[in-house]
Amino acid sequence: MPRLSAAARHTVRFTLNGRPVAGQAAPRTLLSDFLRHEIGATGTHVGCEHGVCGACTVDVDGMLTRACMTLAVQVEGATIRTVEGLAPAPDRLSVLQAAFRRHHALQCGFCTAGILMSLDVFLKAEPDPSEDAVRDLLSGHLCRCTGYTPIVRAALEAAAELRDAQGESAHA
Amino acid sequence: MKPAAFDYVRAESVDEALAVLREEGSDARILAGGMSFMAMLNMRLARPKVLVDIMRVAPLARMEEEKGALKIGAGVRQARLLAADGLDHAAPLLAKALPFTGHAQTRSRGTVCGSIAHADPSAELPLCLVTLKGHVHLKTAKTSRKVAADDFFTGMMATAKADDEMIEAVSFPTPKGEGTAFREIARRHGDFAIVACAALVSGTGIRLGVGGVADMPVARDFPLLDGSALDDALNALAWELDARDDVHASARYRRELVRRIGRATIEEARRCRA
Ligand SMILES: Cc1cc2nc3c(=O)[nH]c(=O)nc-3n(C[C@@H](O)[C@H](O)[C@H](O)COP(=O)(O)OP(=O)(O)OC[C@H]3O[C@@H](n4cnc5c(N)ncnc54)[C@H](O)[C@@H]3O)c2cc1C
Ligand code: FES
Numbered sequence: 041m042p043r044l045s046a047a048a049r050h051t052v053r054f055t056l057n058g059r060p061v062a063g064q065a066a067p068r069t070l071l072s073d074f075l076r077h078e079i080g081a082t083g084t085h086v087g088c089e090h091g092v093c094g095a096c097t098v099d100v101d102g103m104l105t106r107a108c109m110t111l112a113v114q115v116e117g118a119t120i121r122t123v124e125g126l127a128p129a130p131d132r133l134s135v136l137q138a139a140f141r142r143h144h145a146l147q148c149g150f151c152t153a154g155i156l157m158s159l160d161v162f163l164k165a166e167p168d169p170s171e172d173a174v175r176d177l178l179s180g181h182l183c184r185c186t187g188y189t190p191i192v193r194a195a196l197e198a199a200a201e202l203r204d205a206q207g208e209s210a211h212a
Numbered sequence: 213m214k215p216a217a218f219d220y221v222r223a224e225s226v227d228e229a230l231a232v233l234r235e236e237g238s239d240a241r242i243l244a245g246g247m248s249f250m251a252m253l254n255m256r257l258a259r260p261k262v263l264v265d266i267m268r269v270a271p272l273a274r275m276e277e278e279k280g281a282l283k284i285g286a287g288v289r290q291a292r293l294l295a296a297d298g299l300d301h302a303a304p305l306l307a308k309a310l311p312f313t314g315h316a317q318t319r320s321r322g323t324v325c326g327s328i329a330h331a332d333p334s335a336e337l338p339l340c341l342v343t344l345k346g347h348v349h350l351k352t353a354k355t356s357r358k359v360a361a362d363d364f365f366t367g368m369m370a371t372a373k374a375d376d377e378m379i380e381a382v383s384f385p386t387p388k389g390e391g392t393a394f395r396e397i398a399r400r401h402g403d404f405a406i407v408a409c410a411a412l413v414s415g416t417g418i419r420l421g422v423g424g425v426a427d428m429p430v431a432r433d434f435p436l437l438d439g440s441a442l443d444d445a446l447n448a449l450a451w452e453l454d455a456r457d458d459v460h461a462s463a464r465y466r467r468e469l470v471r472r473i474g475r476a477t478i479e480e481a482r483r484c485r486a
């Protein structure tokens with residue numbers, strides 16, 4: 041039974057966006073701080089640090105996860121995806137990201153990384169969601185700029201585009 | 213907002229977790245989904261010396277039908293229960309209430325038993341457990357006991373669980389042939405309820421559970437009342453619950469919600485049975 045002492049830092053290893061990473065964390069280090077300060081992956085944002093705003097949402101082993109409510113030592117061995125892993129190439133946006141840009145679904149961008157991760161995981165499980173289902177999902181995020189409507193539009197358009205792409209590849 | 217320092221134990225078995233609780237008593241706390249507890253740690257409302265993470269203890273992730281009840285282990289996350297095949301037939305009240313418990317982003321990590329342990333007076337799962345007359349299975353390094361929901365919740369975020377005990381599982385009875393309904397009023401969907409109501413209607417009576425009003429969820433049985441007799445019974449219940457004023461709502465508004473949402477929930481459960 042591993043017992044990690046409060047007084048020391050411990051090696052934490054996991055897969056981040058397809059690459060193995062490792063760093064040192066005290067037991068109390070939050071995953072959000074570990075990602076940003078130890079790994080240097082600053083795409084994940086930090087807002088409230090008590091689970092309410094959703095800015096820090098990442099994908100841990102397929103589960104949407106508040107990185108501010110998760111300890112780095114809890115994700116030892118996990119597979120984690122963050123906003124840095126969404127774009128297929130450094131100069132290309134994902135379908136969802138491109139839809140966000142077209143619809144002005146972001147202004148200051150503070151909430152965006154978390155919302156993109158939620159939608160990315162959600163659209164895989166529900167490729168053809170209703171507007172209500174998208175709004176229900178977005179209830180787990182706060183955006184102070186957009187009023188949400190452009191985000192809903194972008195999500196529905198991205199979903200349609202992803203379905204079309206799926207259909208084409210199935211027929212190819 | 214960062215937690216104070218603590219040791220972290222990644223328990224590999226129930227016995228290991230219980231051994232730490234036995235040695236460290238109130239200095240040790242269980243960490244499950246973290247969706248309530250991490251906020252308390254970040255705000256330093258809690259400062260345990262040791263956290264015992266139970267989420268890698270495989271046997272705790274069990275969920276099974278047992279003697280007319282659905283028994284849910286401490287490792288079962290809310291999202292897994294909500295996605296369980298046939299939940300709306302097996303446990304319709306849970307299927308109706310769970311979508312109100314937080315958001316997709318918190319149900320993905322938060323556990324069923326963690327919500328019961330946390331005992332927030334507005335939380336949906338404790339309300340369902342009390343309304344369905346469920347049980348909490350508690351375990352220490354040496355003993356096990358099974359406590360009825362009504363005896364488990366003892367006050368605002370207070371329970372009958374001792375410091376060296378953990379919740380191993382909770383059992384939600386799955387009665388057949390009853391109409392069920394769940395309603396709640398919150399400022400936004402996914403917020404904690406200002407008032408939540410759960411109703412069960414059988415051929416012989418009504419059981420109504422109310423959350424968010426008293427310091428803990430409370431359920432009462434009524435005969436099959438109608439019309440003004442039902443209004444009178446709900447009015448009496450609304451006063452009995454001793455509603456609080458707080459930043460979210462006045463006591464008077466809460467009483468009015470018990471009368472109105474209580475009635476609407478009972479009527480919906482009746483239609484559901486018919
Ligand atoms: C933004 C947001 C909105 C939310 N909205 C709601 C809501 O509307 N309704 C609602 O009901 N909840 C809501 N919650 C809380 C819910 O998500 C939590 O999942 C739940 O309250 C606690 O479960 P957990 O597994 O996360 O427990 P943790 O946070 O890990 O633990 C909570 C407490 O229970 C103890 N504990 C946990 N498991 C055990 C066990 N097996 N034995 C003994 N003690 C144990 C811990 O020591 C701690 O004291 C919300 C949370 C957030 C962040
Ligand atoms: S920073 Fe994690 S939810 Fe706000």
Ligand code: FES
Binds near residue numbers: 149182184
């Ligand atoms: S774009 Fe500014 S908070 Fe959402």
